[in-house]
Amino acid sequence: MADDSRADILGRLRQAVPRQSAEHAPHRMFRTWQAPGATDLQGRFVERLEAARGTVEKVASLADVPAAVARYLAGQNLPARITVAPELKPRLDFAGGAVTVDDALPVEDGRAVLTGCIAAVAETGTFVAASGPGRDPRLNYLAETLIVVVGAGQIVEAYEEIWNRLRVRTGKEAPRLVSFITGPSRTADIEQTIEWGAHGPRRLHVLISDETPRPDGGRRFPRIPPGATPGCRAPAAARPP
Amino acid sequence: MEVESGAFVEKARAALGDATLQHALKHIKHGFVEARATAAARLPDFEAMRDAARDVKAHTIAHLADYLEQFEANVTALGGRVHWARDAGEARAIVLAICRNAGARTVTKSKSMVTEEIELNPYLEEHGIEPIETDLGEYIIQLRREKPSHIIAPVIHLSKDQVADTFHEHHPKYGFHERLTVRSDMVREARSILRQRFVKADVGITGANFLVAETGSAVVVTNEGNADLTASLPDTHIVVTGIEKLVPTLEDCHLMLRLLPRSATGQDITAYISFFTGPKRAADLSGPSSFHVVLLDNGRSNMMGTEFEEMLRCIRCGACLNHCPVYANIGGHAYGSVYPGPMGAVLTPSLAGIDKTGHLPNASSFCGRCEEVCPVRIPLPRMMRHWREREFERHLTPRGARWGLHAWALIAASPTVYRAMQWTASRVLRLVAWRGWIRRLPLAGSAWTSQRDMRAPSGDSFQRQWRKRGGRR
Amino acid sequence: MPPVEKPSKPKAEAALFVTCLVDLMRPEVGFAAASLIEAAGFDVVVPKWQTCCGQPNYNSGDKRAARSMAERTIEVLEPYAHVVVPSGSCAGMIKLHYPTLFDEADALFGKARALADKTEELTVFLARHGYTPSVPLRATRVAYHDSCSGLRELGIRDQPRALLRKLPGLKLLELAEPEVCCGFGGTFCVKYPDISGRMAANKTADIAATGADTVAMGDVGCLLNIEGKLRRDGSDIRACHVAELLAGTLETRHGS
Numbered sequence: 001m002a003d004d005s006r007a008d009i010l011g012r013l014r015q016a017v018p019r020q021s022a023e024h025a026p027h028r029m030f031r032t033w034q035a036p037g038a039t040d041l042q043g044r045f046v047e048r049l050e051a052a053r054g055t056v057e058k059v060a061s062l063a064d065v066p067a068a069v070a071r072y073l074a075g076q077n078l079p080a081r082i083t084v085a086p087e088l089k090p091r092l093d094f095a096g097g098a099v100t101v102d103d104a105l106p107v108e109d110g111r112a113v114l115t116g117c118i119a120a121v122a123e124t125g126t127f128v129a130a131s132g133p134g135r136d137p138r139l140n141y142l143a144e145t146l147i148v149v150v151g152a153g154q155i156v157e158a159y160e161e162i163w164n165r166l167r168v169r170t171g172k173e174a175p176r177l178v179s180f181i182t183g184p185s186r187t188a189d190i191e192q193t194i195e196w197g198a199h200g201p202r203r204l205h206v207l208i209s210d211e212t213p214r215p216d217g218g219r220r221f222p223r224i225p226p227g228a229t230p231g232c233r234a235p236a237a238a239r240p241p
Numbered sequence: 242m243e244v245e246s247g248a249f250v251e252k253a254r255a256a257l258g259d260a261t262l263q264h265a266l267k268h269i270k271h272g273f274v275e276a277r278a279t280a281a282a283r284l285p286d287f288e289a290m291r292d293a294a295r296d297v298k299a300h301t302i303a304h305l306a307d308y309l310e311q312f313e314a315n316v317t318a319l320g321g322r323v324h325w326a327r328d329a330g331e332a333r334a335i336v337l338a339i340c341r342n343a344g345a346r347t348v349t350k351s352k353s354m355v356t357e358e359i360e361l362n363p364y365l366e367e368h369g370i371e372p373i374e375t376d377l378g379e380y381i382i383q384l385r386r387e388k389p390s391h392i393i394a395p396v397i398h399l400s401k402d403q404v405a406d407t408f409h410e411h412h413p414k415y416g417f418h419e420r421l422t423v424r425s426d427m428v429r430e431a432r433s434i435l436r437q438r439f440v441k442a443d444v445g446i447t448g449a450n451f452l453v454a455e456t457g458s459a460v461v462v463t464n465e466g467n468a469d470l471t472a473s474l475p476d477t478h479i480v481v482t483g484i485e486k487l488v489p490t491l492e493d494c495h496l497m498l499r500l501l502p503r504s505a506t507g508q509d510i511t512a513y514i515s516f517f518t519g520p521k522r523a524a525d526l527s528g529p530s531s532f533h534v535v536l537l538d539n540g541r542s543n544m545m546g547t548e549f550e551e552m553l554r555c556i557r558c559g560a561c562l563n564h565c566p567v568y569a570n571i572g573g574h575a576y577g578s579v580y581p582g583p584m585g586a587v588l589t590p591s592l593a594g595i596d597k598t599g600h601l602p603n604a605s606s607f608c609g610r611c612e613e614v615c616p617v618r619i620p621l622p623r624m625m626r627h628w629r630e631r632e633f634e635r636h637l638t639p640r641g642a643r644w645g646l647h648a649w650a651l652i653a654a655s656p657t658v659y660r661a662m663q664w665t666a667s668r669v670l671r672l673v674a675w676r677g678w679i680r681r682l683p684l685a686g687s688a689w690t691s692q693r694d695m696r697a698p699s700g701d702s703f704q705r706q707w708r709k710r711g712g713r714r
Numbered sequence: 715m716p717p718v719e720k721p722s723k724p725k726a727e728a729a730l731f732v733t734c735l736v737d738l739m740r741p742e743v744g745f746a747a748a749s750l751i752e753a754a755g756f757d758v759v760v761p762k763w764q765t766c767c768g769q770p771n772y773n774s775g776d777k778r779a780a781r782s783m784a785e786r787t788i789e790v791l792e793p794y795a796h797v798v799v800p801s802g803s804c805a806g807m808i809k810l811h812y813p814t815l816f817d818e819a820d821a822l823f824g825k826a827r828a829l830a831d832k833t834e835e836l837t838v839f840l841a842r843h844g845y846t847p848s849v850p851l852r853a854t855r856v857a858y859h860d861s862c863s864g865l866r867e868l869g870i871r872d873q874p875r876a877l878l879r880k881l882p883g884l885k886l887l888e889l890a891e892p893e894v895c896c897g898f899g900g901t902f903c904v905k906y907p908d909i910s911g912r913m914a915a916n917k918t919a920d921i922a923a924t925g926a927d928t929v930a931m932g933d934v935g936c937l938l939n940i941e942g943k944l945r946r947d948g949s950d951i952r953a954c955h956v957a958e959l960l961a962g963t964l965e966t967r968h969g970s
Contacts, residue, residue, distance in 0.1 A: 002335075006325040009484065009538045010306045016546030018303035022296040027492035030286035030293075032499060048509070086526065107440050109433055124510040133524035141469045159495045173319070174456045176521055176528050177473070180514040185466040187428060188506070189378035189394065191265065191401050192272030195428040198377055199435065200466030200513070254908045270891075566895045570912045604906055606899025606913070607773060608862035629775030638775060642901070646771050650779035653734075653766040654786065663738045678945060688904035692911030693942030696739075703737045703744035707760050712748070714762040 029158065032123050041122040041155045042208065048125030052183030053196065054204040061211040062091055062149070068207050069114055069147055070098040076203065078112060078145055085115035087134045088149065091213055106142045113143035116213045119165065120150045120206075123158050124182055127206065130166070131177040140181060146201035151212025242329060242358055242539065244593045245577035249600035252575035261400050262572055268397065273563035276507025277614065284503065294500050295618045297493045298554035301454075305545070305553075308454040308487045309536065315457025319519030321532035329359035332537045336361060336446065336479060339533055340370050343477045345443035351461065351468035352376035353448025354392055354557060355537055356481050357579040358592070361446075372446075373438045375467040377431055384411045390573030392580065393505050393559040398572045401427075435467075445471035445529070447517075449482040450556065451497055452534070455490045458518040459534060462501060464511050472517055478529040480517070484536050485553040491516075497556060500616040505558040540592040548627045552587050554617040561611035561621060567604055576601060583611035583621040590628050599637055602628035645685070663702040670697045728756040729794035731787075731833070733804045734766040735934040743934060746961035747800040747836050753961075754845040756796065763790045769807040772815075773900050781815045788812065788825050797833040800957055801933050802864020803900075805835040810867050835864060837932060837956060841873035847880055849962030856959065857887045857926035859917070859940065861933035862895050874932055874956050881959065887924040894920075898939040914943040921951060928964075930956045 046056050059068050073080055083102045084092065092114075094101050106113055117127040127148050129137045140146060156162065159180065166174065185200030196202050256262055281287045301308055313323040326332035332355075340348060348365060350356065350372055362372045362383070374383040378395035382388065384407050389395030396404070401424055408427055409420040415434050421427045447468045449459040459480040461468040472478045488494045502508040521528035544550050562568045562582030573581035578589040578601065586601040595602075602625040611621040632638050638646075652662050673679055674697035682690045689695060700706060708714065728751050732744045748758045768783030787808070791797050799805040809830045816823040834842070856878060864870035878886050897903060897913025904910075917940060921929045929944075929951060931937055941953035958964040 002325060005327045005331060005538075008327055009325055009536075009542055010309065012538075012542035013306040013309075013484075013545055016542070016550075018546060019548070019550045020299040021303040022299040024300045024489060025293065025296060027490065027496070028293060030284075030290050030496075030499075032284060032286075052510075052512070107436065109436070126510060131522070131525045131528055134526065136526040137469075138473045138527050141466045141473065159498070160492055163491045174458060174516065174518040176518055176525060176532075177469075178516040178518075179469060180510070181512065182510050183512050186464045186512055187377045188272065188464070189376070189381070189396055190399075190404050190424050190427065192268035192394065192397070193424060195425050197432065198428060198465035198467070199375070199432055199439075199470055250906070250908075253906070257908055257912050566897070566913050566916075567906075567909055570909055570916075604902075604909070606862070606895050606897060606902040606910070608895035608899065609866040610862070610893060610895070613866055626773060626775065629773070630777050631775070633775035633777070642774065642905075646774055646776045646779065649766070650768075650771055650776065650783065653768070653783050656763045656765055659734075659765040663734075666738055685904055688907040689942070691907050692903075692946070693914060693939065694945040695938065695942050696945070698739050699742055701741065703732050703741035704760060704762070704764075706741055707744070707748075708762070713757065713759045 027160070029160070032158065041157060042152060044122040045120060045125050045155050046208075048123070049183065049206060050125070052125050054125060054183045054206055056206045056208060058208045060209070062209055062213055063093070065092055065149060065207055065209065066094045066097045066099065072147060072205050073099065073112060073145075076145070079110070082112045082114050082147070083139060083143070085113065085139055086136055088114060088116050088213060106139065110144050111142070112145035112147065113139045114147045114149070115139055116149050117154065119162050120155045121157075121159055121162065121180070122155050126180050126182040128162050129179045129181060130175045132175050137177050137179060140179065141200045143201050144197060145203045145205070147205045147207060149207050149209055149213050152208055152210050153212045242593045243360060244589060244597050246589070246598045246600050247577070249575055249577060249604060252577065253571045253604070256571040256575050261403070262398050265398055265400055266569060266572055269563050269569055273506060277504060277560060277563070280503040280507040280509060283509075287503075290496060290500060291616055291618055294496055294616055295554065297488060297496060298617050301487050301489060302485065302545070302550065302553045305484065305487060308489060309484060311454040312452055312457055312487060315455070316519060316532070316534055319457060321457065321519045321534065324533060324535045326535055326537045326539070328539050329537075332359045332481065332535055332539070333361055333364045335535050336481060337365065337368055337370070339477065339479055340365070340444050343444050343531065345370055345477070347371045347373060347438065347442050348444045348446055349373050349375050349439055349442040349471045349475065350379070350445075351447045351463060351471040352379045352395070353446070353481060354579060355448050355483055356446065357389060358539065359481070359537065361481070373435070373442065375435050375439065375471055376463070376465060377428065380431060380435065381407055388574065388579055390581065391559060391562055392557055392584075398574060439470045439474050442475045444477040444479060445475040446479045446481060447471055449480050449486055450501065451488050451494050452482065452486045453491055453494050453516070454487055456518055458516040460494055460498070460514065460516050462498070462511050463513045466513050469513055469515050472515070473528060476529050477531045478517065478533070480534045482534070482537065484538055484541055485555070501556055501558050504560040504614065504616040544591050549587060549591050549624055551619050552584075552591065552624060554619055555584055555588070556617060557584075558616055560614040560616065564610045564614045566606065566608060566610070583625070587621055587624045587628065595628055595631050595635070596637060599632060641685070660702070660704065664705065667698045667702055670695075725755060725757045726796065727759055727794060728796040728798050729791055730758055730760050731764055731767070731791060731797050731799045731804070731808075732760060733799060733801045733934065735938070736800055739938060740934050740955065742963060743800055743955040743957055746955065746957035746963045747798070749961045750836065750840055750845065750957055751798055754840055754843045759794065761790050761794070767804050767807045769804060770900060772807065772811060777815070784812050784815050784826065785822060788822065788829050791829055792825065795832060796839070797829065798836055798839045799833060800836040800955065801935075802835050802861045802868055802870055803933055803935060805833060806863040806867035808833045835868055835870055835932065837874040837877055838868065838870060840877060840960070845877070847877060847960045849881065849960070851881050851883045851962065854883065854928055855885045855887055855926045857889055857921050857924045857929045859889065859896065859921070859929055859931040859936060860892050861931055861936045864932050865893070870932065877960055878930065878956065884959070887926050889920045889924060891920055896936050896939055898935045900935065903939060911943075914939050915947075918943045918947060918949065922949060927951060928959070929953045930959050932956050
């Protein structure tokens with residue numbers, strides 16, 4: 001039955017003479033910022049993130065992160081407990097500080113998580129989480145308070161650059177999950193009025209660190225000039241005529 | 242696909258008289274229409290992006306079979322499975338088999354119009370599996386046993402008080418006994434209940450906003466993050482979606498993703514956009530070990546090569562609903578289809594047959610605003626007109642209207658008859674008028690005067706007066 | 715008044731396609747349009763074999779009848795260099811939809827295209843020919859209602875407003891939601907009277923909120939709907955076709 005369905009569907013699609021057709025045009029980078037040629041990626045990232053109800057603090061290095069976390073939790077009147085994402089844990093020293101590091105998956109109400117990201121996008125104030133060795137992206141959605149460490153050098157201009165970068169890193173196979181996250185979780189289902197913390201974080205706080213928390217980070221991703229075609233295309237053999 | 246469009250007129254009338262619904266629908270203007278306009282104005286190339294998006298989708302649809310095969314090959318190569326469903330029944334059976342294979346008792350779901358289309362929830366329930374909707378709006382209508390009234394805002398027809406009553410009725414079994422009155426408290430209570438369901442679910446079912454052929458990715462857009470929890474916590478992830486959701490490349494997908502939230506809610510981006518590609522890899526710390534994509538046809542392939550083919554470009558943003566003056570006044574339930582408004586008026590007859598859905602393409606004043614805001618420039622009014630043509634050809638148009646159209650065509654074919662008609666009509670209208678105005682007309686005219694007066698003509702027809710005055714002809 | 719022949723200076727000829735609604739329901743709009751075309755420097759001809767453009771049948775799915783009505787209209791209007799229509803929706807029918815009714819191989823396709831090219835909606839025609847109205851007018855607060863077909867099919871937005879602004883003493887007011895349909899929609903208003911009536915009520919409320927004493931528009935369909943709704947609700951706001959304001963014939967019509 002399954003094979004019949006497949007053959008039927010594909011057969012019907014192939015039998016029909018399509019009424020519309022268009023060349024598969026090379027991808028164009030449109031101006032998505034009102035000020036074209038803007039170069040202050042960090043400024044744009046912060047502005048858009050704040051517009052999406054995120055908050056931002058700058059720190060000089062990873063060594064400053066534990067103290068910044070403690071300050072933020074205290075400032076929000078939150079318990080001084082946090083789950084630290086596995087990829088960040090070996091790089092941060094919470095010993096002797098005010099904050100207790102938690103190990104369990106933060107499924108109950110009210111838990112805080114400190115996590116990293118694979119990159120951030122200035123276009124919309126977005127950070128990018130992905131699955132992969134040593135990473136657990138579930139933490140991003142379970143936390144009620146989410147603190148994200150973004151390296152200043154991890155901020156790229158547009159979404160497309162993420163994929164260029166990921167392909168290089170993973171030998172062209174996309175990770176199981178790549179998630180573009182912008183601001184806290186929200187819902188406007190009841191009377192089109194926004195409420196925060198629908199399922200994921202109620203608060204999203206970003207620590208922009210001059211030092212990048214990833215061993216292979218720090219390098220700027222290649223930027224795509226407007227009008228250019230990015231480098232990732234489907235393999236020729238798999239593309240339709 | 243179950244449709245109840247026959248009672249459209251009665252349901253629309255009831256909707257117009259429903260004060261709570263009318264109040265709820267007022268949120269569309271500020272929540273969607275103004276927000277979209279602002280978001281579009283902020284993007285300097287918005288119109289050019291719409292052209293590009295139209296072309297990407299047109300290209301994809303023209304080569305859909307090839308892109309579907311490419312998508313399937315990529316999913317399979319990563320250890321996932323693609324299933325093909327000709328109709329709703331096949332799709333439901335596939336999902337049930339996967340759930341049974343996983344030994345599932347409860348299934349979490351993130352909002353999916355395709356699972357509404359195939360009526361998956363009642364089917365799973367009948368077979369002993371509990372589906373749990375996790376999008377707040379879908380959760381509310383699941384509790385109320387209703388259908389969504391909007392493709393992106395399922396409970397736009399409800400007031401806060403109605404939601405409060407619904408929670409108060411259903412939440413005591415979770416230990417919540419108080420009737421809440423503050424919106425944020427309601428959200429918190431639902432979150433707390435649904436969190437437990439997320440953790441215990443055996444299977445997660447999501448839809449897909451896009452499928453990326455070159456990577457085999459299913460892309461899901463939410464603001465709540467519920468699709469991510471649905472897809473990340475259970476050991477099995479099932480994506481149920483339509484065959485038309487393909488785009489060739491990741492870059493094409495980002496073009497679409499820049500248009501979708503702006504067109505839908507006026508957001509530059511939703512809080513969550515996730516690309517799900519295959520099952521958990523060996524070195525991953527979490528994620529489902531089993532990944533399935535169910536590709537549903539259910540009438541879509543029959544649209545290929547017809548005048549309705551361009552409808553396959555639709556990305557379900559809901560902008561046409563939000564900008565439709567008919568939808569804005571009656572809401573979604575009157576349409577009797579899970580796809581209401583202009584996109585539903587074109588799509589529903591394609592999926593369920595025009596004989597059962599005659600009102601849908603007719604309930605439009607052809608104002609054209611839907612086409613004006615469609616991010617992929619689907620000529621919705623033109624396609625509604627094509628449905629009216631199919632109805633006319635098949636003698637489905639109501640007899641009175643057919644007769645009237647034939648008569649008018651005959652009258653217009655002969656200037657002599659036309660002039661006689663105009664002369665008679667003018668005389669009659671002036672005769673029945675009182676001080677130049679008519680308050681009540683019989684027959685077809687009663688539909689006019691049920692709502693408004695009619696000013697009678699001031700004198701004989703223009704052409705007659707022009708001739709009498711010796712104007713050039 | 716119909717123009718008087720002036721043999722001394724031969725003028726270009728413009729055909730007035732008056733539309734069946736104007737013809738029957740609002741002959742005064744036809745005369746206002748004729749006098750404006752005349753004032754713009756053209757001789758007005760009203761081709762005597764004209765009837766209906768076929769839009770009601772076209773929009774109701776009766777494509778065959780629509781095609782034969784189009785065929786007639788194409789023939790009737792063929793001899794003229796300019797065709798002017800005091801309606802956005804009928805002009806849209808001729809300009810946009812006629813060519814789609816015929817196969818490209820059909821000789822009528824070329825003729826439909828030719829007609830589409832030379833057909834103009836009244837305010838577009840007046841604006842293009844630099845017509846400046848100069849009628850005396852009592853101080854009037856006028857709201858302009860955009861008809862959907864004119865606005866979206868033909869892009870008519872600025873032309874009527876620019877013409878109205880030239881009228882001395884006229885204050886032009888904008889609706890809060892100028893892009894929303896008034897609920898006429900051809901046969902829609904009798905097929906779905908309840909929905910149409912609500913749309914009309916929303917529109918008249920928007921008009922009233924501007925504080926206007928007059929609402930002007932470019933389509934007699936919208937006009938019948940809006941003036942009928944205003945009247946039913948007891949409003950004393952008067953509704954008129956733009957041509958009546960521009961030609962200065964409104965005051966006599968209302969006898970004030």
